[in-house]
Amino acid sequence: MLHVRDFTGAVLTFPGQHARSWACDPFDAIARRRGKPAKSVLFEEGAPADCIVRLVTGAVLLSKSLTDGRRQVIGIAMPGDFLGLFMADAHGFTATALTTVEFCRFDRKQFFALVDENPRLGRQLFSATTNQLTLAQEHMVLLGRRNAEEKVASFLLRLRDQWARVRTASARVDLPLTRQDIGDYLGLTLETVSRVVSRLARRKLIAVIPDGVRILDLEALGELSGT
Amino acid sequence: MLHVRDFTGAVLTFPGQHARSWACDPFDAIARRRGKPAKSVLFEEGAPADCIVRLVTGAVLLSKSLTDGRRQVIGIAMPGDFLGLFMADAHGFTATALTTVEFCRFDRKQFFALVDENPRLGRQLFSATTNQLTLAQEHMVLLGRRNAEEKVASFLLRLRDQWARVRTASARVDLPLTRQDIGDYLGLTLETVSRVVSRLARRKLIAVIPDGVRILDLEALGELSGT
DNA sequence: CGATACTTTGACCGCCCTCAAGCATCGTGG
């Protein structure tokens, strides 16, 4: 029995396989693992979508840009997530490493051949994608109907949940993103993000620490986020 | 050979079936068609997700609400679209009929049993869902990084495309939505939507007609939308 | 015709953006 975290953090189960290592993962059987340093680009928006990427370790920023340079971060990928699953001929977004990352890159044909052979795999891939869609829908609410403070509070709580699926849950939330990245995620400017973070720290809801934030008052933060 | 428009407007092809009527659609084999008048609610956010709905005719507004009443429209469903495919126990959004609608309602178990029997169906369902995800990602860019004028212009063009997949393309764009609905879709207030629409009409980019809009200058509108 | 629902338009205000300056941190090379 092999257990693997999928796209959304849900556990994929492959009966009859032994979990000696990631190499037992049926996906890993058709791709070697690779590494890249932080800030490198895995693939770019508009580039031919010949590959599917599966993140193994690290975090990846997913973003789309307008022609004039305005950028919108549409998500943050975590270990187990698949990128580039879409049935389009070009990538719809840019994937940039936030940390050093390890990932597997698959040839599309091989990938879908593998999925076709294993209906269970296909179902779980489908499930992962609908979960992604649900996340996207929640983010639309954030972008369209929340104010700056609610956006930042929601963001911190969500990122905390995302990390909790990888490592053990903690009050400490690593932020391998710049204020600019966060602003582009939340539809704000970097200055507004900085101001709100400072304000939350002044109110003792969080504490700013190197490369991250420590959550001091989870409940208050939850209320602010308007959950 | 049976051709059916899927979720995204792409044509699903079922070889060996005859297209005498919609009843040939394998999905229709397990559900009777139903109807509802405009403004009725097909299902509500948070309600137990026991059913999957497939829209046959009409348009449906998909929305999520915050506890204080702020609402965000996350999409507009058109004929062929599936609603409630998510693998969650509760619906993630409310579905409200914009027009009189016809739809099929499926029991989840029967639905997925049907899909499991037909891998081709599963693949096309997957493809439709990734397309939905792509649309959601584009909408995030709109909500986070576009100004009011760009939002309205993009909205009119997108709705035009959506109608084009149902009926024949036309400069006339039906708007079975109120200004409030449009505002909730674009992350604006109804007053701002009204003002922008009036401004576009004053500039002769569009003409306001009963229950809709006529696009006068498609190119200018496209530039405004920042495509 | 009156009631209801929706739209339009105006006046004003506030949240967030813009622009700018100063500070902190880090890696590099003299």
Add this chain to the structure above:
DNA sequence: CCACGATGCTTGAGGGCGGTCAAAGTATCG
């Protein structure tokens, strides 16, 4: 070792876009 540039963060001052509040206009339906 420190000087330095590069990069990112913070904070302030001021302005604009879109929100809020209000009132009048329009359409539809009993």
